[in-house]
Amino acid sequence: MNCIVCHAQLTASDYCPKCGCNVKALKKVNALSNLYYNQGLEKAQIRDLSGAITCLKRSLKMNKLNIQARNLLGLVYFETGEVVAALSQWVISKNMMPQGNPAEGYIDRLQKNANRLDMINISIKKYNQCLEYCRNGNPDMAKMQLKKVLSNNPKLIKGYHLLALLYMQEGEYEKARKRLKAAARIDKTNTTTLRFLREIEEQTGRATSLDSRFKIKEKEIEKKDGSVVYRSGNDTIIQPPEYREKSITNTLVNLVLGLLVGAAALWFLVVPAKTQKINQAANKKVVEYSDKxxxxxxxxxxxxxxxxxxxxxxxxxxxxxxxxxxxAAGYENLIKAWQAYRDGSYGTAANAMEGVAPDALSVEAKGMYDTIMSEIGGTVKANYQAAAGSAMEAGDYDTAISNLEKALGIGSQDSNTMFNLAQAYDKKGDTQNANKWYQKIIDDYPGTEDAQNAADYMQANGGQAADADEGQADNGEDGEENSGEVQGASEGEPVTQDE
Structure with a gap:
């Protein structure tokens, strides 16, 4: 044992011979670690693996450098099917004592047997998949997978517990008892195993015996003068010779009976056995294919x-x-429009501004956009109106509606553009939106020719609109001002709106 301060070799004294540190507590801790190790070793020898794991963990808690306790803990984990936990303990042990450590041999033997290691890894993955099947409400697939897992890794106690739990859930308590007894042969005092067995005993009313039962068969040891000597345990039984009448007829009868019995046995035992073997192979294939x-x-x-x-x-x-x-395209068009605006090319600037979406601009870029539109907004609006007129002539009412809505979004709205938008909706067949715009013209421009035309079209569509003349009377002075525009429209002059 070494001092924890200066790492010097300790003696029987309670003080370190080199640094003088009091090591009495350290010696007690090491003694407790060794005590727990010895208890764990005793429990492991009688296959009390759960108790061994508990004692060995306590030993390592007292002294994490107890290499023997760590190696034994890895072996116990490996015996219960916990290969990952076993490898973890062995790797830690090897790092603590690289030279002369038995853990190195354990790791090498496990790694050299690649097939065994792959089978263990596959069984662990399939066990995790079984847990997913159980969580997703698919116990049948979980049971099939668990049987395969236990055939590959027969020491995996958790697999026996999960399979027994599935059987218990379905009321198949005898099958669950069988699986739990197999788990008890690996670890006699596992609390989960004992708890499940107690539940099965309460449900079935029958106790479970975990002791091995051996049947001592009587053995024939000697034959003298027709007598037969048997030995059963410590007792010797001598059977006297039987009197048998021997004749050729009896011999032939016995021979014929023997042949008949042999043929019957062949028919009733061998043939069904072969049939059963074929059926089992077929069922195994079906299970494998179902698994796949x-x-x-x-x-x-x-x-x-x-x-x-x-x-x-x-x-x-x-x-x-x-x-x-x-x-990005909007910003490029805005830059082109700004350059054209500075050069005085308002037409080019107006064309570039048509490709700019103002809602997507930043605050600074929106200010630049508003500055340009304050100067060339009328040109941009006229371009949209011209494009809408061409689309109307071509029968492309969706494009016309889009351009007219953009034109209305520039500057102040005018009745002419609104009327053309209503006409585009009307020709498209969307009378609801058409009547909406007709009504807006009647409300915003009462007494004008566009308002009168809008009322006529709205009435033709089956809508009800307020009378244009009434709207004019209600507006008073506004009606008088619009009368000049109506007169100009009646004389064939186009009605325009100042930009």
Whole structure:
């Protein structure tokens, strides 16, 4: 034992011979660690693995450098099927004592047997998959997988517990008892095993015996003078010879009976056995294919979810890219419009401004946009109106509606553009929006020719509109001012609105 301060070799004294540190407590801790190790070793020898794990953990809690306790804990974990936990303890032990450590041999033997290690890894993965099946309400698939897991890793106590729990849930208590007895042969005092067995005993009313039962068969040891000597335990039984009448007829009868019995045995035992073997092989294949199908189905569902998530990510990224491109194009058009505006090319600036979305601009860029539009807004508006007129002539009412709405968004609204927008909706067949704009013209421009025409079209569409003349009377002086515009319209002069 070494001092924890100066790492000097300690003697029988309670003080370190080098630094003088009091090491009495350290010696007591090491003694407790060794005591717990010895208790764990005794429990492991009688297959009380749960108790051994508890004692060895306490030993390592007292002295984490107790290499023997750590190696033994790894062996106990390995015996219960917990290979990962066993490897963890052995790796830690090897790092603490690289030279002359038995843990190195344990790790090498396990790693050299690649098939065994792969089988253990597969069994652990399948056990985790069984847990998922149970959580998803698929106990049948979990039971089939667990049987395969236990055939590959027969020491996995958790597998026996989960399979027994599934049987108990379905009321198959005898099958659950059988699995728990197999777990008890590995670890006699496992609390989960004992708790499940007590539950089964309460449900069935029958106790479970975990003691091994050995049947001592009588053995024939000697034959003398027709007598037969048997030994059963410590007792010797001598059977006297039987009198048998021997004749050729009896011999032939016995021979024929023997042949008949042999043929019957062949027919009733061998043939069904072969049939049963074939059926078992077929059932095994069906189980294997069902297992593969379930695994492939789960993998397919996972891949489908991944593909859907990737599709959503691509769609989101594409939308963001399109929005960024549109925003960049808007800024490019704004720069072109600004340069053209400074050069005095208002027509070029107006064409460039048509490709700018003001809602997507920053505060500074919106100020630049408003400055340009205050000067060339009329030109931009006229371009939208001209494009809408061309679209109306071509029968493309959606394009006409889009351009007219953009024109209305520039400067103040005018009745002419509103009337053309209502006409575009009307020719498209959308009478609801057409009547909405007709009514707006009647409300905003009462007494004008556009208001009268809007009322006529709205009445033709089956709508009810306020009378234009009444609207004019209600507006008073506004009606008198608009009378000049109505007269100008009646004389064939176009009605325009100041920009």
């Amino acid at each position: 199908m379930a695994t492939l189905s789960a993998e397919l569902d996972r891949m489908q979810k991944d593909m859907d998530a990737s599709t959503d990510s691509v769609s989101t990224a594409k939308s963001q890219i399109d929005a960024a491109n549109a925003k």
